[in-house]
Amino acid sequence: MSARRPHVRGSTWPVEVLVEIGSGSHRTGVQPHAAGEVGKAAADAGLDVVGVCTFPGHDYGNDARVASAARPRSAR
16 A cells, blocks of 8 residues: 555555546536546545546436446346
């Protein structure tokens, strides 16, 4: 694990983060081209970047295929 900066140093649990990619709703997430830079900044701050994610929640109800794809596989 990388050396932690003062604001996360001393934590008894690893501080893990996901970089969220915005999926077009303009509510949360970063633009796809910025994901690497955000992940690097988080890692440089001592956080453990464990991956990226996105959530197409704005597509619910518009298309049954999209809504199905957004549900976890275990719920299908």
